[in-house]
Amino acid sequence: MTTTRLNGIEVYFERSGNGPPTLFLNGSGSSIANSGFLLAPLREQLDVLVHDQRGIGRTSVPAGPYTMADYAADALALLDHVGWERCRVVGVSFGGMVAQELAVTRPDRVERLALLCTSSGGEGGASYPMHELAALSPSERRAVRRSILDARFDEAWLSTHPVDRMIDETWAARAEAPRSEDERRGEHEQLEARRHHDVWRRLNAITCPTFLACGRHDGIAPVARSEAIASRLPDAELRVYEGGHVFFLQDPAAMADVVTFLKAR
Numbered sequence: 001m002t003t004t005r006l007n008g009i010e011v012y013f014e015r016s017g018n019g020p021p022t023l024f025l026n027g028s029g030s031s032i033a034n035s036g037f038l039l040a041p042l043r044e045q046l047d048v049l050v051h052d053q054r055g056i057g058r059t060s061v062p063a064g065p066y067t068m069a070d071y072a073a074d075a076l077a078l079l080d081h082v083g084w085e086r087c088r089v090v091g092v093s094f095g096g097m098v099a100q101e102l103a104v105t106r107p108d109r110v111e112r113l114a115l116l117c118t119s120s121g122g123e124g125g126a127s128y129p130m131h132e133l134a135a136l137s138p139s140e141r142r143a144v145r146r147s148i149l150d151a152r153f154d155e156a157w158l159s160t161h162p163v164d165r166m167i168d169e170t171w172a173a174r175a176e177a178p179r180s181e182d183e184r185r186g187e188h189e190q191l192e193a194r195r196h197h198d199v200w201r202r203l204n205a206i207t208c209p210t211f212l213a214c215g216r217h218d219g220i221a222p223v224a225r226s227e228a229i230a231s232r233l234p235d236a237e238l239r240v241y242e243g244g245h246v247f248f249l250q251d252p253a254a255m256a257d258v259v260t261f262l263k264a265r
Contacts, residue, residue, distance in 0.1 A: 003058070006077040007070070012058035013051035013078060017043035020111075021087040022262055023075060024050040025095030025102075028130060028194060029187050031057030034174065038092065038248065041255045045263055046088070051078055053098070055186025064189040068197050072101040079109060088262045090114040093127070093221065093245065094190065097197045100229075104202040113210045114258050115229065117221045117245050122200030124228035128220040131191040142172055148219030150244025167246055203232040211261040212238040213254060215247030237261070 003012045014032055024042060026035055031052045042048045052059040053071055075098060079087060089110050091099030096118025103110045119127040128148050133141050146153045149171055150164065158165040179187070210233050214226040223240055230236040239257060243250030248258070 004078075004081055006081060007074055009054055009060035009062050009074075011051050011054075011060070011074060011078060013049065015047070015049045015082065017046050017048045019046040020263060021084050022046040022048050023079065023084075023087050023089045024048055025075065025089065025091035025098045026050070026053060026056075027093035027095050028190060029056065029174075030092075030095075033057060038255075041259060042090070042262075045259050049078065049082060049084070049087070051075070053095075053190070055189050061182045061186040061189075064185075064192065066189045066193045068097060068101045068193050068199075069105070071098040071193065072105055075102050076106060076109065085109070086111050088112040088114070090116070090258065090262060091118065092116045092248075093118055094194055096221075097121070097127075097194065097199075100199045100203070100206075101197075103208070104199050104205040107205050107207060110206075110208050112262055112264070113206065113208055114213070114262055115210065115226070116213045116248065116258070117215060117218055117226075118229075119197075119221050119225035120200045120203060120229050120232075121196075121198035124200040124203075124232070125222075125225050126197070127194075127225065129195060130220075131188075131195050134188075138176075141175070145171065145175060149246070150215070150250075151217040151219050153244070163250065167249060171246075200228075200232070203229065206233055207235065209261075209264075210236045211258065212236060213247070213258060214238075214240055215243040215245060215250070216240050217242075217244045218247065220245045 241247040241251035
């Protein structure tokens with residue numbers, strides 16, 4: 001775990017595990033510190049490189065605006081820093097958007113691509129406009145967050161599904177946790193970049209094997225978003241899992257399938 005200067009900012013990153021070199025790209029507002037549940041199964045069988053993206057965690061919060069091209073450029077600079085000419089790439093939600101931007105910009109750097117609960121933007125459809133939540137009252141935000149996290153989530157469902165209850169409570173606590181001015185600014189700039197994400201007309205640049213995974217009940221990146229991406233790629237596999245936006249915590253098969261895909265030769 002270390003920090004290095006890339007593209008004029010200090011970027012915190014970690015590398016651990018054994019296996020094929022794999023770049024992991026995190027979701028909106030997510031840092032390495034709160035992503036252990038995702039990183040652990042990857043690190044068991046892959047050489048995983050992960051960084052706190054600009055504005056998040058222990059990485060600098062430079063002046064905005066940020067663009068999706070900025071996020072992809074940071075990731076490519078990190079690959080150069082560690083000496084990886086090519087690698088596997090896995091992106092979750094916002095990280096899946098960055099992964100697409102990276103893959104259409106430099107397809108020669110990506111051996112295999114895993115896109116989890118994400119969207120292409122443009123004619124392929126956008127993910128839920130998370131930036132709009134800021135205008136809602138706290139109670140309205142909590143209700144909307146719950147409904148888009150998993151369309152089944154209501155008090156009746158959660159009262160009989162303890163794992164889903166834990167997911168809902170953890171999601172809410174993280175969203176409502178106090179933030180410094182810099183943290184709020186970094187998250188805002190990330191959401192602003194997210195709202196302009198659109199790689200739809202450039203997806204044909206991706207020719208590597210691609211695995212698309214999504215949750216059947218996801219209200220942030222519905223199944224149709226992954227279906228749209230798959231329709232534009234020549235070597236794509238799409239799987240739908242029983243869950244919402246964090247289906248990889250709800251369906252035990254999901255992360256095993258992702259790792260199997262990323263490990264393949």
